[in-house]
Amino acid sequence: MKNTRQRAILSLIATRPIHSQEELAQLLDAQGYEVTQATVSRDIKELGLIKVPLKNGNGAGTHFKYVEPGLGKAYASRLHRVIAELVRQVHGSLNQIVLRTPPGSGMLVASAVDEAGWSEIIGTLGGDDTVLVVLSDPSHLPVVRQRFEDMRSEDPL
Numbered sequence: 001m002k003n004t005r006q007r008a009i010l011s012l013i014a015t016r017p018i019h020s021q022e023e024l025a026q027l028l029d030a031q032g033y034e035v036t037q038a039t040v041s042r043d044i045k046e047l048g049l050i051k052v053p054l055k056n057g058n059g060a061g062t063h064f065k066y067v068e069p070g071l072g073k074a075y076a077s078r079l080h081r082v083i084a085e086l087v088r089q090v091h092g093s094l095n096q097i098v099l100r101t102p103p104g105s106g107m108l109v110a111s112a113v114d115e116a117g118w119s120e121i122i123g124t125l126g127g128d129d130t131v132l133v134v135l136s137d138p139s140h141l142p143v144v145r146q147r148f149e150d151m152r153s154e155d156p157l
Contacts, residue, residue: 005035006043008028008031009028009043009044009047014068018066019064019065021037021040021041021044024040024044025037028040044066047068049066050078051065051066052065052067077116078115079112079113079115079116082112083109083112083148086105087100087109087151087152095134095135095136095137095138095140095141096134097133098131099130099131099133100130101130103128103129104128105129106126106127106129106131107126108126109126109131110131113131120135120136121133121134122135
């Protein structure tokens with residue numbers, strides 16, 4: 001059942017832009033799958049789906065859609081992909097780094113940073129369009145900040 005449902009999710013995101021877990025749950029329900037938001041959330045995580053910005057008429061990303069990992073550009077890691085696609089600015093002070101993102105993607109970026117498990121990072125706080133990265137020591141600031149900057153500007157592998 002789970003594999004069939006996850007194949008249905010991949011089919012849905014391949015054929016139309018799906019902007020939220022709620023929208024995905026409704027589409028799955030229409031296909032006869034009884035799912036909760038928690039089930040959809042777990043499926044998204046297991047499939048490694050990411051949200052990428054959709055461009056509007058003036059070229060600015062204002063909406064997002066789910067995509068399958070590995071489509072389009074190839075990145076060294078999930079963190080690299082998320083930073084390259086979503087982080088607009090990187091600022092640092094003392095033992096803190098602030099990452100600015102489009103509205104609605106801060107928590108996704110924070111999750112990817114936490115998942116990467118960098119030893120210099122104690123943890124993150126993800127808001128709507130801002131991520132606070134807390135470092136274990138202020139001496140790590142230049143190196144970690146540069147890593148984020150490099151991921152923003154590097155071409156994918």
